[in-house]
Each structure stands twice: as C-alpha cells, then as structure tokens.
Amino acid sequence: MSVKWEKQEGNKGTLTVEVSAEQFDGALDKAFAKVVTKVQAPGFRKGKMPRKMFEKMYGVESLYNDALDFILPETYSNALDEADVEPIAQPEIEVEKIGKGETLVYKAHVQLKPEVKLGDYKGLEVKRQDTEVTDEEIEAQLKDRQQAFAEMVVKEEGAIENGDTVNLDFEGFTGGEPFEGGKAEGYDLEIGSGSFIPGFEEQMVGMKVGEEKDVELTFPEEYHAAELAGQPAVFKVKVNEIKTKEIPALDDELAKEIDEEVSSLDELRTKLKEKTAEEKKGASETALRDELVEAAANNTEVDIPEVMIESEIDRMMEDFGRRLQMQGMNLDLYYQFSGQDEAALRSQMKDDALSRVRVSLTLEAIAKAENVEVTEEEINAELQKMSEQFGMEIDQIKKTLGGTDVLENDLRFNKTVELLVDNAKITE
Numbered sequence: 001m002s003v004k005w006e007k008q009e010g011n012k013g014t015l016t017v018e019v020s021a022e023q024f025d026g027a028l029d030k031a032f033a034k035v036v037t038k039v040q041a042p043g044f045r046k047g048k049m050p051r052k053m054f055e056k057m058y059g060v061e062s063l064y065n066d067a068l069d070f071i072l073p074e075t076y077s078n079a080l081d082e083a084d085v086e087p088i089a090q091p092e093i094e095v096e097k098i099g100k101g102e103t104l105v106y107k108a109h110v111q112l113k114p115e116v117k118l119g120d121y122k123g124l125e126v127k128r129q130d131t132e133v134t135d136e137e138i139e140a141q142l143k144d145r146q147q148a149f150a151e152m153v154v155k156e157e158g159a160i161e162n163g164d165t166v167n168l169d170f171e172g173f174t175g176g177e178p179f180e181g182g183k184a185e186g187y188d189l190e191i192g193s194g195s196f197i198p199g200f201e202e203q204m205v206g207m208k209v210g211e212e213k214d215v216e217l218t219f220p221e222e223y224h225a226a227e228l229a230g231q232p233a234v235f236k237v238k239v240n241e242i243k244t245k246e247i248p249a250l251d252d253e254l255a256k257e258i259d260e261e262v263s264s265l266d267e268l269r270t271k272l273k274e275k276t277a278e279e280k281k282g283a284s285e286t287a288l289r290d291e292l293v294e295a296a297a298n299n300t301e302v303d304i305p306e307v308m309i310e311s312e313i314d315r316m317m318e319d320f321g322r323r324l325q326m327q328g329m330n331l332d333l334y335y336q337f338s339g340q341d342e343a344a345l346r347s348q349m350k351d352d353a354l355s356r357v358r359v360s361l362t363l364e365a366i367a368k369a370e371n372v373e374v375t376e377e378e379i380n381a382e383l384q385k386m387s388e389q390f391g392m393e394i395d396q397i398k399k400t401l402g403g404t405d406v407l408e409n410d411l412r413f414n415k416t417v418e419l420l421v422d423n424a425k426i427t428e
Contacts, residue, residue, distance in 0.1 A: 015110065019075050023071065088307060124292055125424070126288055151248075154241060161205065164245075166242055170215075212236070367416045374412050
C-alpha cells in the first residue's frame with residue numbers, strides 16, 4: 001500500500017491511497033463469501049453457487065461496494081497513521097480506479113483539526129474570590145434551617161397575614177361568566193408566595209375564617225391563556241381555614257435536631273462556618289481556574305470548523321438526554337413542556353459548544369507547547385482513586401471507560417490548567 005498526502009487550505013487535505021491488486025482481490029473474496037449466502041441459483045443449494053457462475057450472471061462489479069466496505073476501514077486507518085494525519089470527521093471517499101486483478105486507487109478528502117495560534121497564557125492576571133465567612137451568612141443559614149423546622153398550626157383567631165397558608169374556595173368570572181379552570185374548593189394557598197395572579201393574595205390579607213369576598217383584578221397581558229390575557233376578572237372567595245407557621249426557638253435543642261452530631265447551638269455555628277469556608281474555598285479555586293482557562297482561550301487565534309461545533313452539540317445533547325432520564329423525563333417530553341424543538345435546543349447550545357471546543361483546543365495546544373505528559377503512575381493512581389470511590393475493580397473501570405485514553409487526556413488537561421495557575425499573577 002502506498003500513501004500520498006496533500007495539505008490544502010482551510011484545514012483540509014487529501015490522502016491518495018493505492019492498495020495492491022492482491023489485497024483488493026482478497027476483499028473481493030470476502031465480499032463474495034458474504035453475498036453468495038443470500039443468492040439462490042437453480043441447481044445449487046442456497047450459498048453454494050460457484051464464483052464463476054455468480055460473476056457471469058451478476059458481474060464482478062456487483063461485489064465492489066461490499067469489497068470496499070471490507071478494505072476501506074483498515075487501509076484508511078493505516079494511511080492516517082502513515083501520513084500522521086488526525087481528522088475530525090468522517091472522510092469523503094472518491095474511488096479513482098477499481099477492478100478485479102488491478103490496483104485499487106482512492107482519495108480520502110479529510111477535515112483536519114484547525115491550527116491553533118496561542119496568545120498569552122502565562123502571567124495572566126486574575127483576582128481570587130473572597131472566601132471570608134461572615135457571621136451574617138451563618139445566621140442566615142441558621143434562620144433557613146429554623147424555618148425548615150417550623151410547623152403549621154391552625155390559627156384559631158385573627159386575620160390572614162403574609163406567610164399564612166389559607167384553605168379557600170374560589171370561582172373566577174370574566175364579563176359575569178365563569179371561565180374554565182377558574183374554580184376550586186379546599187385549595188391551600190400560601191399568602192405572599194406569588195402563586196396566584198398579581199393582586200389576588202394581597203387582597204386576601206386581613207380576611208378571617210368564614211369570611212367571603214369578591215377579589216377584583218386584571219389578568220396580566222402576557223398571561224398563558226390568551227382568551228384571559230389583559231381581561232378584568234372577579235374571584236368570589238371564601239376562607240375555610242387559616243394556618244400559620246409556628247417557628248421553634250433557635251436554641252441548643254433545635255441545633256441537635258438540625259444536626260445530631262452537635263450538642264449546642266454554638267457548636268452548630270462553628271460547624272456551619274467551617275463547612276461554608278470549605279465550600280467557598282472550593283468554589284473560589286474552581287472560579288479562578290475557569291477564569292484563567294477562559295482568558296487563555298480568548299487570547300488564542302483559531303478558526304473552528306462547523307463540524308467540530310456540531311459534534312460538541314451532539315455530545316451536549318446526549319448528556320442533556322441522560323440527565324433528563326435521571327429525572328424521569330426524556331427529550332420528547334421536554335420539547336412538549338418547553339415549547340422548543342430539537343433545532344431550537346441545538347441553537348441554544350451553540351455558543352456554549354463553541355466555547356468548549358475553543359477551550360479544548362487551547363489546552364491541547366498549551367499541553368503540546370509545554371510538553372505536558374501524563375505518567376503511567378499517575379494514571380494508575382487515578383484508577384485506584386476511582387476504584388475506591390465507586391467500589392469497582394480497576395479492570396471494570398477500564399472496560400467502562402473503553403481503555404485509559406480518556407482518563408489520560410483528562411489528567412493532561414488538569415495538569416495544563418495547574419500550569420496556568422502556577423504561572424498566573426493572582427491577587428487576593
């Protein structure tokens with residue numbers, strides 16, 4: 001087999017591949033063995049038709065496509081290795097010469113990874129996020145937890161206040177006529193939640209159990225039911241019951257209910273402060289790395305082919321579909337609920353996909369420029385860590401990953417990001 005590589009403009013090129021007549025005839029043999037099993041010839045059992053008779057009846061040319069299916073994958077892969085070419089999409093194959101007993105000649109038109117011209121990636125200036133934990137933050141967290149332990153109790157006396165949950169009957173009218181979906185009995189509504197049309201909940205404040213009232217308001221212009229949008233309406237409302245939140249005291253007893261590992265409120269405060277500080281530190285480090293990577297990518301000059309963006313969108317769509325399945329949904333249901341179609345969702349993902357591809361190409365180019373390597377020991381250490389984390393055998397992890405190439409690439413990217421951090425000008 002001989003291979004000739006011609007680089008062209010626009011990150012494209014052509015491989016001209018010549019395959020020996022002997023190798024191509026071997027592919028024809030395989031093609032015949034595949035096709036003959038489906039041919040029924042008079043006087044012969046199915047699959048037993050002689051080769052000469054087959055070629056006389058159907059012509060040897062009828063085997064060419066199947067022969068190409070056998071020979072192209074292997075010879076194309078070998079040609080890429082020989083020419084040291086890394087395509088980013090399936091090639092366009094153009095057969096120039098084909099025939100039994102003859103050299104097979106074909107051209108593979110390929111799209112290459114774009115050339116990356118790195119800009120500044122060392123000495124980038126970045127400001128680390130503040131990780132100080134204030135007393136106000138901790139008190140706000142305690143208040144949230146205190147609210148979570150509140151109990152709803154029936155309000156025997158008094159009127160509706162913001163925050164109360166009201167059980168009510170209501171029926172809505174427009175132009176004196178009831179409208180569909182505007183009636184309910186025994187409905188629980190938290191006043192101040194903003195669940196109902198603007199103005200409804202506010203007008204219920206001050207009402208008492210057993211009281212009836214006409215609530216007058218106007219539907220918003222952008223209301224989802226077009227026939228009601230912008231229309232004045234009257235809701236006839238009756239209050240059945242009022243419940244209010246009974247918030248427990250923020251003391252040592254509540255602290256032990258919130259976290260059984262602590263014995264006092266002060267101990268809970270300390271624990272929350274330590275945990276929040278750790279979370280803030282992690283978030284700060286992540287933000288710092290993201291900012292450095294984005295800055296390096298923005299300084300990079302690269303003409304990204306549309307095929308790379310589309311491939312990234314494909315991966316994003318698959319990931320989004322998996323996350324929907326974990327929530328008991330699928331893409332078809334999502335399209336129904338969101339009012340989007342696949343084209344709209346892909347369009348929505350395009351900017352993010354472009355950014356991801358740019359970042360990936362930038363980190364890859366930096367890793368190459370800086371000779372960032374991943375050792376066998378580092379790969380094994382990461383496999384051991386994953387084994388302990390997921391409770392899986394290392395061989396099982398390798399099988400799941402399809403080898404260690406993906407893991408090696410992730411580790412190289414991580415080391416490259418660390419290089420950016422080590423060479424950055426970081427201010428606190």
